[in-house]
Amino acid sequence: MFKTVTFKSFLFAIWAIILTNIFLHQFGNFTISNAFFISIILVAGIILLFRTIRKKMMSRRIISSGIKGKKTAALTFDDGPYSPYTEQILDLLKEKNVKATFFVLGYHAERNPEIIKRIVSEGHQLGNHSYTHLNFKKITREKVIEEINTTNKILFEITGQNIKIMRPPYGGKNLNVLDTIENLGFKVVLWSAAGQDWANHGVNKTVEKTLREFKDGGIILLHDGDSLEPKEPREQTIEITKTLIDRLTAEGYSFLTIDELLALN
Numbered sequence: 001m002f003k004t005v006t007f008k009s010f011l012f013a014i015w016a017i018i019l020t021n022i023f024l025h026q027f028g029n030f031t032i033s034n035a036f037f038i039s040i041i042l043v044a045g046i047i048l049l050f051r052t053i054r055k056k057m058m059s060r061r062i063i064s065s066g067i068k069g070k071k072t073a074a075l076t077f078d079d080g081p082y083s084p085y086t087e088q089i090l091d092l093l094k095e096k097n098v099k100a101t102f103f104v105l106g107y108h109a110e111r112n113p114e115i116i117k118r119i120v121s122e123g124h125q126l127g128n129h130s131y132t133h134l135n136f137k138k139i140t141r142e143k144v145i146e147e148i149n150t151t152n153k154i155l156f157e158i159t160g161q162n163i164k165i166m167r168p169p170y171g172g173k174n175l176n177v178l179d180t181i182e183n184l185g186f187k188v189v190l191w192s193a194a195g196q197d198w199a200n201h202g203v204n205k206t207v208e209k210t211l212r213e214f215k216d217g218g219i220i221l222l223h224d225g226d227s228l229e230p231k232e233p234r235e236q237t238i239e240i241t242k243t244l245i246d247r248l249t250a251e252g253y254s255f256l257t258i259d260e261l262l263a264l265n
């Protein structure tokens with residue numbers, strides 16, 4: 001679907017350039033080569049403006065951080081539950097007395113209901129991260145709805161909670177995806193700081209990258225899981241989480257769930 005859209009946009013741009021070219025040449029008294037040059041500049045400018053406006057419109061509807069000026073941070077964990085790593089992260093959070101938010105996959109939630117129950121009973125927040133981790137930009141609206149609803153039904157059966165925050169897999173979004181998620185009554189939550197912990201590039205490197213991106217109210221992206229068939233270990237994520245908690249706590253930051261962060265806004 002994405003490739004088709006890109007190809008259509010390309011064809012549209014070519015047509016726009018040709019038409020502008022003809023217009024400028026016929027009515028604007030420009031030579032063909034000048035008209036062609038101006039057409040490219042005009043069309044490129046309009047496309048750039050359109051993309052910027054669209055991006056701005058989207059970012060207004062997405063939560064990617066809390067308010068600035070408050071020393072708060074939100075740790076978020078995606079793609080789980082994934083045993084034993086999710087439990088080890090829960091142990092660490094308990095030891096540090098930190099609350100976090102877990103954007104879980106319905107597929108893993110239904111196979112690990114005890115971990116889901118533990119996440120909730122220990123005061124953390126649950127978020128919907130779809131059922132099978134498909135890119136919402138590449139699937140039909142109906143499939144997006146099915147992915148979200150299936151997961152929420154599973155989470156409701158396990159916890160009795162009706163989850164209202166959603167993080168689309170890969171952060172994949174466009175205006176249609178946002179409309180679909182919001183029409184189901186969800187807030188879309190992305191992130192503002194990410195060190196790519198999922199790639200296991202090393203604890204220090206990941207911590208430093210995360211902290212470089214981090215600002216007050218930052219939502220930090222981490223992964224307790226590893227997509228549908230988990231293979232990669234998450235020991236590094238546990239160490240990264242520990243270091244981030246220690247470093248940010250030392251700087252006076254407190255850790256909030258997404259709902260707590262939103263309550264401050």
Ligand SMILES: [Zn+2]
Pocket residue numbers: 078079129133169170
């Ligand atoms: Zn994910």
